Amino acid sequence: MADDGAPKVGRRGFLKGAALGGIAAAATPAIAAAQTPPNGGTGATGPRAAAAAANKAEPRPAQPVSTASESSQREEGLTYTSCGGDYMTDVLRSLGIEYFAATPGNTFMGLHEAIVNYGMLTTPKIRSLTTMHEEASVAMCHGYAKISGKPMACMFHTTVGTMHASMAVYNAYADRVPIFMMTGVALQEERRPGGVDWLHDATDGPALLRDFTKWDDTPASLTHFGESAVRAWKFSMTPPYGPTLLAVDTQMQEDEIPGGAAKRPPIPTLPRISPPAGEAGAVRDLAAMLVKAEHPVITADRCARTPAGLKMLVELAETLQAPVCDTTNRMNFPWRHPLSQSPRQGQLLSQADVILGLEPGDPFGLANRKNKEGAVRRFVKPDAKVVTISSVELYPKGNYQDLQRYPSNIDLAMEADAEATLPFLIEEVKRQMGAKSQYEARGQAFAKMHHDDLEAAKRNATFGWDDSPISMPRMCQELYEQIKGDDWSLVSDTNFQSRWPQKLWHADKHYQFIGGHGAAGIGYLTPASLGAALANQEHGRLSVSFIGDGDLMFGPGVLWTAAHERIPILYLVHNNRGYHMEIMQMQVIANRRNRGIDRLGIACGIDNPNINYAQMAKSLGMYAEGPIENPKDLGPAIKRAIAVVKKGEPALIDVVAQGR
């Protein structure tokens, strides 16, 4: 910690300097020195700062506040030269936070103004992004973190904003994703001028989200804010990752720093975070099981937190020539790797003698099945050993049931972060294996299976190829044909597209897929994709996303944010004109009652009238085409849209498509 609490140049002085000599970043040295670049992430200076400074997509740079009459007004006590909001801004950027998403609200305008008029104009920059719903703010952070590997900040109004945000927070919590969240709170009654200000306040606003946030605090001073902010970031980025929340007093944001700039608190130091790795004895035992196993199976759920996680999983699998079943919540394993055996997961698990689950979202499902009545049966071999490595149980919470059913057949539960454990496991496996490689034949058999699965998928994709509404494989392949030569990133899930990209596309980079919602809360895809695209932007990657029509209509204002902020992304609206999953489920119920399904559109249809998504997107400032009903029109439309995206703009295509 190098900051002695006294800024080298006051805010006004800084702005004058900036106006005279460009962005000189007078406050930067003190801020940058406060933090070590955390956990492999980017720090507050260097390439990230340079990229931020060169941010070409910044739509409307704020103007420095006029200082012409500063002296006279200062004397009258009408203005001030330091403020809590600026200090908070410096704390945020000391943590490497580059973006701040918010739908404005009057309990946090003190910080919001500071971000816009101070954070966006001084380096390292924090860019303010305007959203049209608090759920969108949080979901953007969700998608951003899965590409960048670090938290983005968002802030929402007390009570109403928190309520709006809640669904997206639960998604992020269940998806084990770090987010730096803040909400405003007017702690003192005299700062609640009117009736609505009382309605928009709570004595414990974070309580609403406490069941599904990792940690929260309501700091009572700026010093306290600094410490709690760094603590929130640290907790958020310690596996299991998760969203954290600070309720920040409105007055503290808005007012002058008590005692003036000279009393500005220091910025606390963030340590390098070492994630919890598996205990040595357990790692040794697991390695012994894997080395001796004839039919080991590795399942990976939220294993690869970083690109290194993917590479290490490849190394482990290749060392053992063991199949990997990726449950698609992260980009854990290359889709076309010969050992990628996800379509055969059930079969492989039933034949396995050792099953290794890496950060399993449903450890119960590794070895058990249940019937309609809930009766459980173990479907794996009686003597199969089941081992899990999971950080989730290091931070359990009650109420919300994100742990799934209790897995009673686990032989070894390693309470640790899987990615952090992999280096030790690989080393131990290699040590116990010795020089010989006895698994070559096993690997060859899996390579053949993978090849057969690919050929089968290609044949299955031919059925309905020319159909209208457009088939899922046709939609996916028309997109892939246009992006396969680019550095692409699929920033949406593929569940509603029946996993066709996983079946047919080549993907071997961590950023090429980000998994799904976490808690299956609809309204995630459109904003989360945008957040991920924001993270991809500085790398020049081509972001593409499948979004459902129902998902989009939870918050179509996200399209305006995409256009307003000029975030390049291609949205393909999978328009099946209904809440399709619910249609299928309600069919079951209606037919059990012998009532037929012909009236279910009343409950689950999104038609009559059909929504023209392209028209809607255009009205929000975005390039758009559609509705595309003829599959022959889809490829050319995608090609035109990608040309727009490559110029740095978002685009949308409405694809009238099959249900799944």
Added chain:
Amino acid sequence: MQRLVLSLAFVGLAAGAAIAQDAAPKGDPVHGKTVFVAYGCWQCHGYQGQGGAGPKLAPNPLPYEAIFRQLRKPRGTMPIYTHVTTPDQDVADIYAYLQTIPKAKTVAEIPALNDIQP
């Protein structure tokens, strides 16, 4: 959602290939297509029975008896279709429609699939 993945293929095997397709009663494929849509079969199986959340039904549908049995006493989580909601003749018509669905293009005829390398 996964619970709705149906087990027609499995049932088809269980029914046995010995049941000849010509055992199906005569049906009207035009009306069959209408009720295939009206009864929501397409929601899981696609408008041309190509599959989706549920398995592929066409071309080359399973024997009539297997499909009839799955409709009346479904395995898995497929909705039940009783004679009240789906008269026998409608089932026959749906089957007739499935039989009219033409053979798919081959992989070689579709560059977007044929060009995929292992």
